[in-house]
Amino acid sequence: MSKVRLFDVFDPSLERYAAFFPEPLLAELKSLVDYRTVPHPKRAFVDTPEYQEELYNAEILLTGWGTPLLPVDLAEKGKVKYICHVTGALRGMVPKELLEAGIKVTNWGSSISRTIAEASLMMILGCLRKVKPIQDIIHLQGGYRPTGLKVQSLFERKVGLFGLGAIARDLVALLKPFNVEIYAYSPHVPQEIMDSLGVKRVTSLRELFTTCDIISVHAARTPANMGAVNADLLQLLPDDGILVNTSRGAVINEAALIAEVQKGRLWVALDVYDKEPLPVDSPLRGSPRVLLFPHVAGPTMDRYVDATRHALDNIRRYLAGEPLVAQVTAAQYDLIT
Known part of the structure; x- marks a missing residue:
């Protein structure tokens, strides 16, 4: 049985990504899904055929700090059903229209x-x-x-x-x-x-x-x-x-x-x-x-893995058809900053 396709567009920085996904946790993610990524999916890269092909054909998107704003037409033209947002705020990355269209979205919830x-x-x-x-x-x-x-x-x-x-x-x-x-x-x-x-x-x-x-x-x-x-x-x-x-x-x-x-x-x-x-x-x-303090109360970099483990647990839940934890509704969207 083929694995569910996941496209990783989470790109905070090399240092921060490594703190969120040290090798054992990245390996764990890759064992769960058909893992796809492109290097540093910055805004200048989003119009390339490679990026577009992965974006519109993935069932799960892994997003977070550094993710380019997702197109609203993903709900209609894409195959995405679940957006696993590793970090907190969604604005500027995940449009509210995708939640209103019924796509499931979670964030780091109380993990931090x-x-x-x-x-x-x-x-x-x-x-x-x-x-x-x-x-x-x-x-x-x-x-x-x-x-x-x-x-x-x-x-x-x-x-x-x-x-x-x-x-x-x-x-x-x-x-x-x-x-x-x-x-x-x-x-x-x-x-x-x-x-x-x-x-x-x-x-x-x-x-x-x-x-x-x-x-x-x-x-x-x-x-x-x-x-x-x-x-x-x-x-x-x-x-x-x-x-x-x-x-x-x-x-x-x-x-x-x-x-x-x-x-x-x-x-x-x-x-x-x-x-x-x-x-x-x-x-x-x-x-x-x-x-x-410069908005650094949490999570500290050494505890980014708490958010990652929460994300991995939600991906497992999604794959098993179980309820997701810290699912964000359209009504909650504007309150998360």
């Missing part, structure tokens, strides 16, 4: 969640331990032990989570050893999940920000969440309160956050911003109270 949760924990600890000002004093100012700077611990504090999806749930597990009280605002999460995690539900963001002095943002980029963390909420945090965001920059009103930072009240750690890359003249840069 633990690495982002790990980054969130690191950022919380970095704020508590005053990493940014201490490093500035030691490295840039020739000082050693700062005076008037209160280094704090995470143990037995109240932590609030805005959103309780896969990343936040993994963060809950990482927070448990610190004996913290964990509260969450996530209206659509069933109570039984809250109870199973040992998380206390709050019914509004206002309640979350008045209850906790550490807030970690894990909310999806929905219309309701755009700018949800605004000036009124930020003012509810106590002096030396902490705000961490590894979710979406647009969830926080950045101008309001900058105003609070400039007051010298809050400690902040950010991995995402309204505009990326973060503008050179952003007032967030240079503040001793702000830890900044």
Whole structure:
């Protein structure tokens, strides 16, 4: 029996591809399907006969960072039934029309969640331990032990989570050893999940920000969440309160956050911003109270293989006629960034 034909158009870079698909995992992929590829399928190459022949005759497409935008007419003229997207966001690579036409699409789902949760924990600890000002004093100012700077611990504090999806749930597990009280605002999460995690539900963001002095943002980029963390909420945090965001920059009103930072009240750690890359003249840069990261919370390169194993599992599921994990619907398409 002939194998299902798969065309690999995932092309992040040679280094990143090797991290996603080290030889044992690439060999595993090739053992499952009739594997086809072309070297570096960049946009200048997509009109070649070789590329077109493979693209329109494959049943499975392996896509991800670096994939040229797929043509909309694949749904009508091609043989593709399943797009296994190794990474997260689809826009610019997989058109929404292909999902609307009934082609199955999966992405990395929650396979990378633990690495982002790990980054969130690191950022919380970095704020508590005053990493940014201490490093500035030691490295840039020739000082050693700062005076008037209160280094704090995470143990037995109240932590609030805005959103309780896969990343936040993994963060809950990482927070448990610190004996913290964990509260969450996530209206659509069933109570039984809250109870199973040992998380206390709050019914509004206002309640979350008045209850906790550490807030970690894990909310999806929905219309309701755009700018949800605004000036009124930020003012509810106590002096030396902490705000961490590894979710979406647009969830926080950045101008309001900058105003609070400039007051010298809050400690902040950010991995995402309204505009990326973060503008050179952003007032967030240079503040001793702000830890900044360039959207690298996860997955780390050493854990790309988690996404690959997830993709391979889905390919096996597809071949066996089983339900796929982390299947993306047309309704979810615009929320994945």
